[in-house]
Amino acid sequence: KAMLEEMGSTYMMINGSDESGIDVLRTKIKNFASTVSLEGGRKFLIIDEADYLNPQSTQPALRGVIEEFHQNCGFILTCNYKNRIIPALHSRCKPIEFIIPNKQKPQLAKEFYERLVGILKQENIGFEQKALAEVINKHFPDWRRIIQEVQAYSHSGSVDAGILVDLERKNIKELLPLLKRKELNNVRRWIVDNMDNDPDRLFRNIYDIMFDSCELNSIPNLVVLLGEYQYKSAFVADQEINMFAFLTEIMVQVKFK
Structure with missing residues (x-):
């Protein structure tokens, strides 16, 4: 965005995780890409988190839109997992990877740790060094998320080992409403983040958390599914797919209070 604004280019930005369906492509994207810029020159469409676009419908259709309107509109796709972008889109884009070299990671983590320690001391908030280091290690290099998690937990007066348990339980509680509303895309996003x-x-x-959130007659289904997929997790090649299959069955078979 900063580069396009510096260039004075007309652009539009959409979020692939929020607007992943084919209807967005047929209306919003096509309408923007097909019209001429008032400033002249090419327009640009930024699709943030493009790896959340539906790979069966939206991504294949986007390939055709890129080919049809490439002279009038440039397309910039950002993603966290490039393997979720179909090959047809890979071949029509120039990949640019922002990767932290392995040899630089320890130094960056150390510098951020020192910065975080400085903030906590300035705010007179106590902390355990080991707990703080584990939070950084868990979410590295997502600095914003680390700060948000530490900030939220520090309201208790200090940052100690309890933050790790608190983070896990809070994340599960965030999952519950997504399962209740059967928000498949957001459930998938939750899995990626966890x-x-x-x-x-x-x-x-x-x-532990879902047991008290399910209707009584759904608890047997919940327990059986948990046992089945936890057993499978010891053998599967892809833990993410196994977890997604488990939570999909939860949405189908379990009724919530």
């Missing part, structure tokens, strides 16, 4: 947790611990936390 797959850095140990799968066994994740299943246990889901059990």
